Amino acid sequence: MTQILPTAVSLHGSVSIPADKSISHRSAMLSALADGTSRIRNFPRSADPLSTLRVLRGLGVSIHRDNDDVLVVEGVGIDGLRPPDAPLDCGNSGTTMRLMSGILAGQPFGSVLTGDESLQMRPMKRIADPLRAMGGRVTLVDGHAPIRLRPAPEGGLKGTKYRLPVASAQVKSCVLLAGLYARGRTTVIEPTRCRDHTERMLGLETHEVGGEREIYVDGGHRIEPGTWTVPGDFSGAAFFIVAATITPGSEILIENVGLNPSRTALIDVLREMGADIRIENERAEGSEPIGDILVSSAPLHGVEVGGRVIPNLIDEVPVLAVAAACAEGQTVIRDAEELRVKETDRLHAITENLRAMGAEIDERPDGLDIEGNGPNLLGTTVRSFDDHRIAMAMGVAACVAHGPTQVVDAKCARVSFPGFWDELDRLAKPR
Ligand SMILES: O=C(O)C1=C[C@@H](OP(=O)(O)O)[C@@H](O)[C@H](O)C1
Numbered sequence: 104m105t106q107i108l109p110t111a112v113s114l115h116g117s118v119s120i121p122a123d124k125s126i127s128h129r130s131a132m133l134s135a136l137a138d139g140t141s142r143i144r145n146f147p148r149s150a151d152p153l154s155t156l157r158v159l160r161g162l163g164v165s166i167h168r169d170n171d172d173v174l175v176v177e178g179v180g181i182d183g184l185r186p187p188d189a190p191l192d193c194g195n196s197g198t199t200m201r202l203m204s205g206i207l208a209g210q211p212f213g214s215v216l217t218g219d220e221s222l223q224m225r226p227m228k229r230i231a232d233p234l235r236a237m238g239g240r241v242t243l244v245d246g247h248a249p250i251r252l253r254p255a256p257e258g259g260l261k262g263t264k265y266r267l268p269v270a271s272a273q274v275k276s277c278v279l280l281a282g283l284y285a286r287g288r289t290t291v292i293e294p295t296r297c298r299d300h301t302e303r304m305l306g307l308e309t310h311e312v313g314g315e316r317e318i319y320v321d322g323g324h325r326i327e328p329g330t331w332t333v334p335g336d337f338s339g340a341a342f343f344i345v346a347a348t349i350t351p352g353s354e355i356l357i358e359n360v361g362l363n364p365s366r367t368a369l370i371d372v373l374r375e376m377g378a379d380i381r382i383e384n385e386r387a388e389g390s391e392p393i394g395d396i397l398v399s400s401a402p403l404h405g406v407e408v409g410g411r412v413i414p415n416l417i418d419e420v421p422v423l424a425v426a427a428a429c430a431e432g433q434t435v436i437r438d439a440e441e442l443r444v445k446e447t448d449r450l451h452a453i454t455e456n457l458r459a460m461g462a463e464i465d466e467r468p469d470g471l472d473i474e475g476n477g478p479n480l481l482g483t484t485v486r487s488f489d490d491h492r493i494a495m496a497m498g499v500a501a502c503v504a505h506g507p508t509q510v511v512d513a514k515c516a517r518v519s520f521p522g523f524w525d526e527l528d529r530l531a532k533p534r
């Protein structure tokens with residue numbers, strides 16, 4: 104599917120965003136492992152969370168939507184999963200694959216996790232290493248999926264103390280989930296903080312030790328069934344936050360958005376660039392902070408971004424690059440080498456596309472240098488690289504481009520935001 108976007112628009116109205124992808128995956132997995140039936144309100148129809156449901160069903164978990172569209176998950180308890188009769192297909196979802204690996208490493212049966220072409224290119228040694236240190240038997244193909252997991256030798260997994268070599272919430276969560284099955288205590292040491300949904304949702308104990316954070320899980324930790332409500336996805340909201348900021352005359356409201364501080368660094372960076380973003384109605388939804396976000400357009404200037412904030416805006420870097428291209432002056436993004444191992448090499452993809460639109464942008468090994476020239480991009484044909492975040496970032500760039508923009512292979516937005524193109528079309532009014 105090629106999406107053709109109009110030019111010279113401004114955005115007005117209330118934006119509807121899907122439920123948070125990270126929290127959806129975790130709510131489904133934890134509900135499956137709970138001792139009884141859980142209900143999940145606002146579970147999205149995005150492809151990635153649906154991959155998690157497919158994998159859980161393959162492990163014998165019964166899941167359905169009731170008449171009110173609430174997802175009902177019949178939890179089997181941490182020891183109740185059943186051996187799958189085929190490889191488990193994680194689709195395009197790294198979170199499904201890495202978190203499920205932690206759960207499956209602790210099972211008394213073998214399993215294979217596989218995924219699409221892009222997922223089979225992504226690094227999996229980062230989870231195999233700690234799982235093996237816990238006694239897990241994990242086989243990769245040249246560091247990649249398919250991942251084969253076999254039962255740990257006699258005595259099962261053992262607790263470990265693992266210091267994260269990369270600021271990855273997927274690796275952290277994989278180890279914590281394996282810790283449910285390990286003898287004794289598992290400690291994850293997090294030198295640089297990254298999203299903390301797993302520990303919040305499991306109610307785990309954490310401590311600051313010498314500037315680092317330690318998270319503890321004890322083997323055998325049982326999970327209570329319950330009712331979850333998944334907040335709106337900040338990472339989905341991010342596209343509209345940037346779109347409304349850079350397109351003159353815009354004003355939008357995004358309600359019920361997850362505002363966990365380990366996710367919202369984009370707001371701080373955009374404000375530093377001059378954006379007009381207001382948060383209203385802050386409250387809690389279960390273990391997560393949420394609120395409403397009001398955005399009005401504003402001129403931006405360049406900024407330097409790097410270090411500890413990067414993990415807290417990791418999925419927002421492509422759209423931040425679009426904002427930077429529409430700002431005045433230079434933006435420098437560093438310490439973002441993780442973007443090279445996402446659904447595609449996002450540093451390369453965004454550079455190629457923004458250059459095609461006339462931006463001055465250079466790729467660095469761990470980031471980008473962008474010479475902003477105000478909202479002056481040129482409409483042209485760009486590619487999604489089959490990566491949802493690249494496709495949507497280009498949809499945002501199209502809003503300020505002179506002349507129409509075509510995004511080739513735009514359908515991949517459905518991985519995290521199935522209604523994205525319709526929503527952009529609905530909010531965009533000719534200027
Ligand atoms: O744990 C999660 O839900 C996620 C963690 C991040 O990946 P990494 O752990 O690879 O940084 C992020 O990019 C991904 O979209 C979702």
Ligand SMILES: C=C(OP(=O)(O)O)C(=O)O
Pocket residue numbers: 151195196197198199418445446492519
């Ligand atoms: C990297 C992403 O997801 P995942 O790692 O789950 O595929 C993302 O959604 O941007």
